[in-house]
Amino acid sequence: MKNKIYQKIFEKISIYLPKEWLKIVFFAGYTEGSYSIKFFVKNNKHDYVDCFALPGISKTELIKLFMDIDKILSADRKDQGWSIFTMIIDNTGKIEVEFEYDEHSEDLITYEENWREKYLKQIRNKLVKIIYLNTWKTEIAVYKDVNEEHVVTYYLMPTDNTKPELLQTLGFQKNESKKWILQLDSPDNYNLTWDDVIDVEEINGILAIICEKDGLLSVNPAFGGSGMTLDSYYMALGTYGDFGDYVQIICPCGESWYFNQRKIPYGAKYEVPCDKCGTLIMRKKV
Ligand SMILES: [Zn+2]
Numbered sequence: 001m002k003n004k005i006y007q008k009i010f011e012k013i014s015i016y017l018p019k020e021w022l023k024i025v026f027f028a029g030y031t032e033g034s035y036s037i038k039f040f041v042k043n044n045k046h047d048y049v050d051c052f053a054l055p056g057i058s059k060t061e062l063i064k065l066f067m068d069i070d071k072i073l074s075a076d077r078k079d080q081g082w083s084i085f086t087m088i089i090d091n092t093g094k095i096e097v098e099f100e101y102d103e104h105s106e107d108l109i110t111y112e113e114n115w116r117e118k119y120l121k122q123i124r125n126k127l128v129k130i131i132y133l134n135t136w137k138t139e140i141a142v143y144k145d146v147n148e149e150h151v152v153t154y155y156l157m158p159t160d161n162t163k164p165e166l167l168q169t170l171g172f173q174k175n176e177s178k179k180w181i182l183q184l185d186s187p188d189n190y191n192l193t194w195d196d197v198i199d200v201e202e203i204n205g206i207l208a209i210i211c212e213k214d215g216l217l218s219v220n221p222a223f224g225g226s227g228m229t230l231d232s233y234y235m236a237l238g239t240y241g242d243f244g245d246y247v248q249i250i251c252p253c254g255e256s257w258y259f260n261q262r263k264i265p266y267g268a269k270y271e272v273p274c275d276k277c278g279t280l281i282m283r284k285k286v
Contacts, residue, residue, distance in 0.1 A: 006095050008072050012065055013039060016057045025119045026087040028073055031105035037066040040120055048120045130159055135205040138163040142200045152194035156182040184222045187211060204260040219246060219258050253277040261285050
């Protein structure tokens with residue numbers, strides 16, 4: 001591709017740039033019959049702003065802009081056979097470009113996620129806590145991320161004391177800046193949002209999200225209920241349970257915890273010792 005094309009794209013975009021900008025990251029991804037074009041602007045706060053969130057441009061104007069850019073790119077794309085074009089421009093005029101030639105029709109969304117992580121480093125993790133997992137005898141760090149669309153996600157990341165085997169156990173790792181990241185499942189499954197999540201804890205061998213909504217506390221598995229590798233892992237450990245398998249036990253000493261009664265037959269009586277004071281608490285599975 002020729003410099004002239006880069007220049008043309010920049011000229012088109014520059015009309016809409018805020019006065020103070022440091023860097024633009026431009027993305028054009030082509031799949032069979034469609035394209036995805038976008039750009040991100042780094043402002044003085046060192047944050048990237050999505051073009052759709054820039055003040056002073058409407059969505060219609062952006063779509064029109066991207067149609068123009070598509071026309072600028074099309075000849076070169078057909079000639080060179082690339083599928084994804086990335087361009088980074090800084091305010092000194094320095095331009096870096098990168099091309100991807102593999103077809104990404106099937107996995108464009110994943111590709112874009114990884115692209116964001118690579119070029120925008122949008123995962124701005126805020127360390128929530130470090131958990132020592134009794135089940136795995138290892139440690140993980142829980143991070144919270146709020147991205148530009150204000151979507152909250154929680155991640156697990158290895159600490160120095162994480163056993164490497166743990167990572168192999170998990171079926172859904174994300175590789176960001178060469179670090180393993182494990183993404184917790186969305187609380188949507190329980191009609192909750194991440195805003196309702198107040199804590200992440202290991203409870204009876206299951207990593208759980210603890211939620212509070214309208215004054216009600218609930219404990220839900222932090223990893224999905226269907227098909228995740230972790231499910232079978234929990235099963236093997238005998239610790240897996242649905243939310244309904246957990247009963248809250250409150251000891252007279254004030255200690256309270258959730259107990260997994262999955263393995264206990266219906267109607268059976270059982271005793272649970274309090275970890276704090278040793279009292280045996282009698283329960284019956286109903
Ligand atoms: Zn007690």
